[in-house]
Amino acid sequence: MSDGSSSDPVHCGFKLDRLAAFSDGVIAIAITILVLGLEVPSVHEVNPSQLVNYVRESLHPTMGYVVSFVVIGTFWLEHYAIFHFLNRATRVLVALNGLFLLCLTFVPFPTGLQAAYRHDELAMVFYGFSLFLCGLSLLVVWLYATWNHRLIHPHIATAVLQSMTRRLMIAPALCLIAIGCSFLSISLARLILLSIPVFYISQRTIDQGWQAAPAVDD
């Protein structure tokens, strides 16, 4: 029985793995093409005397690049943690996951706008709102999956799931705070977004849940 299940594509979690791999691929591409938003002057038109000015002007877009990289990276980690808990996929999960990916792959656009319109709070609000939508859609994926342990390994304790829920609320909450702060200071708003991974990494309850789970399983 157990031998058979390991070779059968229906039982061995193939679907979930392929969904996770596809999502990883999309996130990896989204995080890497952010750098294409950093303009390089045309080789055929460049004025050699302006390098220092050019780099100085690129400082702001580079900061935007770093913030988006860090926040998308954190969403990847959260996505990875969510899929760690799942034991099967449904069509609705696939659709909700697709909604999350749609929001995430959109991020390079507001990142670029925010870099171009660096003194305009609206650009920062638009940027913060797009990151908020990413966090919110990821939270919806999680709430759908955990409702009555719908798609979750049964040996995972409810307390672990609740801890994870709280953790997934941090990113959208900080995005809302950053949006509010945009009208005070764009730099402050950016700092708040940069703090998202700090909050994420500092919570270790989930790791304990992971380590405890197999013991229950044996």
Place this chain on the structure above:
Amino acid sequence: MSDGSSSDPVHCGFKLDRLAAFSDGVIAIAITILVLGLEVPSVHEVNPSQLVNYVRESLHPTMGYVVSFVVIGTFWLEHYAIFHFLNRATRVLVALNGLFLLCLTFVPFPTGLQAAYRHDELAMVFYGFSLFLCGLSLLVVWLYATWNHRLIHPHIATAVLQSMTRRLMIAPALCLIAIGCSFLSISLARLILLSIPVFYISQRTIDQGWQAAPAVDD
């Protein structure tokens, strides 16, 4: 015998897995680089007073981005379902699958044209036709694979395969309808394309087929 097959690259479906993984990679990249079609103004030339106008002008390309993302995402789901049923690959399958990927990776170009020439029905027709070719080539992959259960797990019932065939016909059919509606209203044509995943998700016969299959196998 069964132990040997699990470690042997020829028997264990390695070829099929690598083909599926390569296709997933191509689709993931195609769906993610769509966002590069959303232009960001040059950091070095931007006029700060125009952000609202700029975002308003970007609304149309953004809608095109969402439609292409959703339709390509649905094609990925269908591709994933097709490969779930296969038990081996042939050279012809690889070639037909390559034709599908060729059509799919082309989509960002008509997506961009349709966003730029937003009041021109021809741009919408060109766009709808390129999506139609994606759906048609995927249907051809499926018809080739299922002809006399050529590449299909033998325990999959014919009724399940027929249900899948009908489902794969929805996307190209809706593309043809959208092309026809382009001359009436471009917005209506776009709405029809957006409805493709709704039709796809609402059919659950295939899922039942998947769940029934292992029982037959035991």
Place this chain on the structure above:
Amino acid sequence: MSDGSSSDPVHCGFKLDRLAAFSDGVIAIAITILVLGLEVPSVHEVNPSQLVNYVRESLHPTMGYVVSFVVIGTFWLEHYAIFHFLNRATRVLVALNGLFLLCLTFVPFPTGLQAAYRHDELAMVFYGFSLFLCGLSLLVVWLYATWNHRLIHPHIATAVLQSMTRRLMIAPALCLIAIGCSFLSISLARLILLSIPVFYISQRTIDQGWQAAPAVDD
């Protein structure tokens, strides 16, 4: 012993799998970003009356896109066949494989030049030469791997390897012929490049080799 090897990362071909997966990723990206060479007019500057002219002018780049897609796709298939025969990796194999990937990822540049300078034979020669280098470097990977069955499953017959060697010579040979024909007719040169997969698919000896191999193993 055999059980241990299947779970041990050193014995079970983990290195080879990861090298193959990395190469697949690079090839998948290279084949997909070709479409970025198809220019889309700026949403903010477009003149609505010119769509038909624009599409007509894009016909030539689109043909170049199709040729590059088909040839790179064939190289992927050949790369996939090569890695199917390998049973381990060495540092030199990794370096030679890297050289192949360097040539392959360069292809979008001559593809674009050939599309832009459509009436210039030199652009076609440059393009054909870059494809020739891809084919040649892949042949070198194969010759290194098969020399005295260096990295090959021992149960693979020499005749199968020789058949594969001949097959890997087709692409570089056709590239050289296409380069020569560029001075006669650019369209003819392109047709010759498009015929590469036809020659590849029509040779079935390798498939027989694959199917025979496990029988020897038992």
Place this chain on the structure above:
Amino acid sequence: MSDGSSSDPVHCGFKLDRLAAFSDGVIAIAITILVLGLEVPSVHEVNPSQLVNYVRESLHPTMGYVVSFVVIGTFWLEHYAIFHFLNRATRVLVALNGLFLLCLTFVPFPTGLQAAYRHDELAMVFYGFSLFLCGLSLLVVWLYATWNHRLIHPHIATAVLQSMTRRLMIAPALCLIAIGCSFLSISLARLILLSIPVFYISQRTIDQGWQAAPAVDD
């Protein structure tokens, strides 16, 4: 026990594999999109008489492309070697690995600047420094992982780890030397960067460590 561990997502190294696969994806994309830095003239504006001049002007960016490809490829190899030794992941490892990926995905920007401002030593210094940061962050990943065999298979000898540490120091050291040489000759600096993989490939101690390890395990 061993059967259970092979199917359990917590014990079987799933986390480590997915982190390695995500990193591979990001590196594969970064190395492939380098070619997008090679400008192709607009199909709609090109002057056919200038191809030779255009290619000559592109020679310098192409050299920059080759250097970045080779250096990023070497970092991939080193990253691959590091993950080969790991037996588990921690949150800090994920964060440090993310820092390495952030530095690596940034490389296309200084590569482009260095190609555009080809006679400006500052562009070369900026470029060399960004490669130095990649090498340094990878070294930090390794030092964190190997401290007291923190995340390392216990059967790996300390001498092997020390040899690996020395090897990981080569790339950042050569980057610093290249930065220093930029003020003498930009071509010399580039040659030094190109020599990074030569030093890497010529050290075979690690391979011996890999081959010796399983023997200890049995």
